[in-house]
Amino acid sequence: SGIIFLEPPYWNFRFTFPNIIVNKDQSHQFNISIGNKFLVKTKLLDKTKTNYFSAELIKPINNFSKRILGISNLRENKIFFNPTDSFFDYPINLINNQNTNFKENQIIELEIPIKNKNNDLLLSNIKKTYGNTDRSDLFSYLSIKEFGLPEKFPDSVMNEINNLKRKKSLHEIDLTNIPFITIDPVTAKDRDDAIFANFPNSLNNDKVFCELWVAIADVSSFFEIQSNIDNEALSRGNSTYLQDTVIPMLPEELSNKLCSLDENVIRYAVTLKVNFDKNGNKLEHKFFKSKIRVKYNLNYEEVEELINKEKKGNHSKSIIIKNLNKAYKFLKNKTKNSLNIKISEPKIETNILNKSLNLVSNKSLNSHKLVENFMIIANNCVGETLTKSNFPVIYRHHEKPTIYNLNKLNRTLKMIGISYSEKKNEPIHFNSMLNENTDKDLKNLISIIILQNMSQAYYSKDYSGHYGLSLKKYVHFTSPIRRYADLLVHRQLHLYLGWDLDEIERINLLRYNQITAHISSTERKSIKAEKQTHSRYLANYMKHFLNDNFTAVIYNILNSKVFFFLVENHIQGSCIYKQFQHDKRKKLKRKKEIKQLNFSLSIGDLISVKLISANDFNGNLVFEFQHLLKKFKIKNE
Numbered sequence: 001s002g003i004i005f006l007e008p009p010y011w012n013f014r015f016t017f018p019n020i021i022v023n024k025d026q027s028h029q030f031n032i033s034i035g036n037k038f039l040v041k042t043k044l045l046d047k048t049k050t051n052y053f054s055a056e057l058i059k060p061i062n063n064f065s066k067r068i069l070g071i072s073n074l075r076e077n078k079i080f081f082n083p084t085d086s087f088f089d090y091p092i093n094l095i096n097n098q099n100t101n102f103k104e105n106q107i108i109e110l111e112i113p114i115k116n117k118n119n120d121l122l123l124s125n126i127k128k129t130y131g132n133t134d135r136s137d138l139f140s141y142l143s144i145k146e147f148g149l150p151e152k153f154p155d156s157v158m159n160e161i162n163n164l165k166r167k168k169s170l171h172e173i174d175l176t177n178i179p180f181i182t183i184d185p186v187t188a189k190d191r192d193d194a195i196f197a198n199f200p201n202s203l204n205n206d207k208v209f210c211e212l213w214v215a216i217a218d219v220s221s222f223f224e225i226q227s228n229i230d231n232e233a234l235s236r237g238n239s240t241y242l243q244d245t246v247i248p249m250l251p252e253e254l255s256n257k258l259c260s261l262d263e264n265v266i267r268y269a270v271t272l273k274v275n276f277d278k279n280g281n282k283l284e285h286k287f288f289k290s291k292i293r294v295k296y297n298l299n300y301e302e303v304e305e306l307i308n309k310e311k312k313g314n315h316s317k318s319i320i321i322k323n324l325n326k327a328y329k330f331l332k333n334k335t336k337n338s339l340n341i342k343i344s345e346p347k348i349e350t351n352i353l354n355k356s357l358n359l360v361s362n363k364s365l366n367s368h369k370l371v372e373n374f375m376i377i378a379n380n381c382v383g384e385t386l387t388k389s390n391f392p393v394i395y396r397h398h399e400k401p402t403i404y405n406l407n408k409l410n411r412t413l414k415m416i417g418i419s420y421s422e423k424k425n426e427p428i429h430f431n432s433m434l435n436e437n438t439d440k441d442l443k444n445l446i447s448i449i450i451l452q453n454m455s456q457a458y459y460s461k462d463y464s465g466h467y468g469l470s471l472k473k474y475v476h477f478t479s480p481i482r483r484y485a486d487l488l489v490h491r492q493l494h495l496y497l498g499w500d501l502d503e504i505e506r507i508n509l510l511r512y513n514q515i516t517a518h519i520s521s522t523e524r525k526s527i528k529a530e531k532q533t534h535s536r537y538l539a540n541y542m543k544h545f546l547n548d549n550f551t552a553v554i555y556n557i558l559n560s561k562v563f564f565f566l567v568e569n570h571i572q573g574s575c576i577y578k579q580f581q582h583d584k585r586k587k588l589k590r591k592k593e594i595k596q597l598n599f600s601l602s603i604g605d606l607i608s609v610k611l612i613s614a615n616d617f618n619g620n621l622v623f624e625f626q627h628l629l630k631k632f633k634i635k636n637e
Contacts, residue, residue, distance in 0.1 A: 237522025
């Protein structure tokens with residue numbers, strides 16, 4: 001009919017697809033053909049049809065090139081560009097067509113053509129320079145630039161911060177008599193959750209046996225929805241925690257000071273009290289808009305030490321931890337159906353004195369599980385409450401594995417002798433499978449295989465449930481300082497409980513589909529930035545082991561690559577098996593084996609690999625296959 005439609009390139013297909021129509025007056029101004037990309041300004045065509053838009057064309061977008069970050073390098077009077085992108089693991093020669101005095105070790109942004117990217121490029125392709133690589137936070141800084149993370153807050157936000165006035169409420173009660181504690185990493189500055197447990201003197205089934213208290217920073221009372229602070233928080237979506245820096249969702253005045261639940265100061269919180277009978281059944285839960293005073297700020301290691309201490313002290317800190325641990329053990333069954341899989345991944349620590357890097361195992365502590373379980377209980381209580389409301393709720397949704405993934409999982413597990421029925425595909429069944437295998441490397445292998453076939457959780461206003469936690473009504477509530485989803489859930493809770501009715505109109509006007517899609521996207525971006533930063537630090541550490549041989553366990557074989565983790569430290573890596581000498585490959589899709597002259601490789605096998613390169617600019621570790629050490633042997637064979 002002559003009408004030109006546009007499609008948004010990265011639309012989330014879980015939501016209604018918009019119909020975007022080019023203005024007729026503009027259709028002749030550009031030579032438009034299928035596949036062209038344009039920057040456009042959209043406007044709702046008809047208020048009665050919410051998914052029809054008109055588009056004003058601003059300019060065409062050139063999609064023949066890509067901008068990537070890299071480091072300049074001079075060798076034999078030649079200029080090279082070393083990309084920080086892990087997919088461009090080769091230097092690019094730059095031709096100095098401007099006769100400039102070019103410096104090496106500069107962080108630069110270069111525009112490279114998508115086609116013919118192996119060709120030499122002109123120095124004029126450099127679009128931005130970000131200074132020298134001689135900075136202590138280089139690896140984090142590269143991730144910040146690479147993923148477009150914001151480095152500072154706009155002036156409009158800081159102006160509001162300087163004029164903050166907390167909204168007071170008649171519903172507020174004083175809970176400063178409760179000796180709450182916080183448990184966080186040693187370096188934490190944004191403490192948004194505090195906990196306390198109590199066991200009243202009652203053993204009757206219909207009476208309260210255990211009281212669990214969870215206090216969460218009342219962030220939403222410091223600024224209104226759609227204020228500059230709120231808009232910036234939504235734009236960021238969440239805080240990003242890199243190795244040596246934090247990109248906060250909220251300015252430090254809020255995240256590290258006014259909202260952080262620091263010890264021995266009055267702070268404002270949304271507090272939840274959950275009552276359980278002696279069988280662990282929930283009797284009721286209740287919310288309080290409150291002011292609290294945290295008694296102790298503790299870290300996970302401190303709490304773990306107190307939990308494991310044979311002689312429990314009589315001082316208040318020991319008694320509080322004793323009751324919390326008692327409550328954790330008592331309520332463990334409340335989360336027993338949750339998927340309990342932890343990949344054994346190494347953790348990088350920086351020596352404060354000499355700035356050297358150390359590799360330590362990332363242990364799962366009881367103190368971690370204690371806090372995690374209490375937060376899950378709290379989030380579920382909020383989900384149950386808000387489900388009764390009439391407005392959309394932002395749920396945390398985790399999809400059940402597809403039939404395709406379950407079949408793939410079944411085939412892979414059979415290869416390592418794990419008996420698995422596709423009908424038994426609930427988290428509790430996978431937990432049982434892991435508990436039956438005590439060998440550390442085998443447990444890690446099984447965990448990786450299972451997680452490879454799981455989907456990533458995301459935010460949705462659809463009431464769909466959380467597969468990994470085996471919960472139907474689950475939201476994020478416990479981290480409003482660092483996650484926008486939690487902040488918005490707090491506002492909805494305030495509205496539903498009648499604490500704050502001023503924002504009802506603005507909350508009802510929110511576009512929940514767009515918000516959930518956006519914050520799911522910012523979360524994924526932050527995860528990628530955190531992983532990439534970690535990879536750079538790992539590569540820097542592994543530089544000390546170049547040309548060393550390592551024993552590795554194969555966990556996947558895909559196309560021309562073998563994927564493995566090192567037995568020594570569980571660092572994951574891969575090697576291309578095209579490099580094998582005199583190989584005869586045979587594609588066995590089901591068995592995932594590499595057939596050679598006199599042996600084959602399959603999942604679970606022990607192999608020897610050599611580290612031949614460690615690039616700390618892009619985080620790549622390059623290994624070379626050496627030889628097969630031991631075939632995986634299925635038990636009872």
